[in-house]
Amino acid sequence: MEEQVNVPQIFATDPKLFRFLTKVIHDQGLTPGVEWKVCEGSSRGDNFIAVIKQVVHVAEGGTALNLLVKSAPRNAARRDAFGIREQFLNEIDVYEKAIPRLKSLVGFDLPVADLYGATSSHGEETILLADLKELGFCMADRRQGLSKEQCAAVLRALAQLHAASFALREGSPEEFAALAESVREMFWTQPRRHAFEPFMRNANKETLRLIREYYGSADCDNEYSRAFRQISDLGYDFLANIVTKVPENKKVLLHGDCWTNNLLFKTNDDGFVSAKLLDFQLARISAPMIDLIFFLFTSTKPKNVGNYLEEFLRVYYEEFERRLKTAGFTAAKLYPESELLADWIACVPYGLVVAGILAPALYCPDECLPNLESVKENSREAFVNEYGKVMRANTPESKEHLGQLVKLCVEREWLRILN
Incomplete structure (x- = not known):
């Protein structure tokens, strides 16, 4: 029966x-x-x-x-507008293939939710994960910016992921090559260029306007808006090369979209903060610093980056070193700590562009948030326009974030590429 x-x-x-x-x-x-x-x-x-x-x-x-x-949403126009099937396939491959192999190799757990099951059937893509909120993890308020302790927790989590990936690449190059082949770059390759480059250009124009307004005039350049305009003028290919033209010895599996909305936090009774990584839809193969600068430029206040960068990099590297040692490898031979700052500076233009794209979403007020479920017109353009509400929600907080961030980069001489 x-x-x-x-x-x-x-x-x-x-x-x-x-x-x-x-x-x-x-x-x-x-x-x-x-x-x-x-x-x-x-x-x-x-x-x-x-x-x-x-x-x-x-x-x-x-x-x-x-x-x-x-x-995955079932609506065909919405799926087309955001490349939803490709993103789900990317995430499913990470959960089903990459994470289990990394865990089995390194001898330590990874800061992600357990997978219960997934299906990649076209139009029915679904991922079932353990609900980490039941374990005491919760999402931070994206508008507040992460604290120093929360930033340290995320950097430790990224170090664990990166260390495991280094270990796989060194211990089993063929397996790592197969893994790298299965991970899809969603933005910075020629097949994706036609969709992402116009979006990036528009975001850069808006970022430039916000920086100008923050420093007094939407029509006149100043030292900081000129710096960002120079980055914008370098164009898509320059930024794509930062992400994709990476030395073979630094290629690892990255989270790819590490910002506040894709993180959960738990504070123990002794005050220690731990973090879990969510949403691997934009996972990519690139250099570790791409994840770090993406995270720090978007998810905490620029003053924290300025005050604690050396400490943040040290927290990351200590965890990276410790986890590689557990896996039987020496961090200094695979990725010397002395290279961190140089890699940081090389990635700053990418970080500023990403911050410009995400800052509106970070500080978007509730009344301006998109509601994709409410879209009545069944067209790609209708969904893109609804999502565009985020980009048009330019708050004083997003202006301040971008204005202070580019100022920090100029004053710390992190934009040497422009000289």
Whole structure:
């Protein structure tokens, strides 16, 4: 006799997703159907690419399974507008292929959620993860900027990911090459150029205007707006080379989109902060500093970067060194600490452009946040225009962030490439 399962109303219109969920529950040795609790897994503004639900399933005997269900939107125009299938395939490959192999090799856990299952069927892409919020992890307020302690936690998490990747590359070059082949670069390659370059140019124009306004005039250049304009004038190819033309001995698996909305934090009773990395849709193969500068230029206040950069790099490297030693490798031979600052300076133009793209989203007020679910017109342009609300929400806080960040880069002489 076919087992009778109570289908929650929210899954009544998506029976394939529900069948996938029940299969995963069976795979955990549980009997589906006793009790389901489903609620939104993210707030408006926290995620634009996926539909996320928190699902609690209570099986016979009272055993609860807490899941985060991350599904690709079904609307074809929305999927086309944001390259959603490609991003989901990227993330699924990271969770199913890269992370298990890295974990098995290095002998330590990685700061990511456990995967319960995933499907890459076209139009039905779904990832089921452990709900880290049930373990006490929570998202920070993106508008506040991360604290020094939170930044240190993220840098340790990135160091663990990077160290594991270095270990795989050194210990099994063929496996690493296969991994690198499976990871998709979403922005900085010729096949992606036609979609991303116009977006980047528009974001750069808006960033330049905000920097000018912050320092007094939207129509006149000053020392800091001139510096950013020079970066903008270098164009797509220059920035693409920073990301993709990386020495072979520095190529590792990167998170690729490491900013506040893709991070969870937990503070222990002794005050120690730990972090987990979410959302590997933009994972890429590149140099470690690409992740570090992306994170520090977007997710904390520029004054923290200025005050604590050397300390931040030291926190990262100590964790990197410790984890590589656990895996049987010597960090100084693979990536000497003395190279960190030079790599930082080489990546600063990339970091400033990324900050310009993300700053509006960092400080966007609730009333200006896009609501992609509300789009009525079924066209690519309608979804792009709705998302564009973020880029048009230029708050005093985003102006200050960008103005102070470029000033810091000029005053610390991190823009030597422009001289």
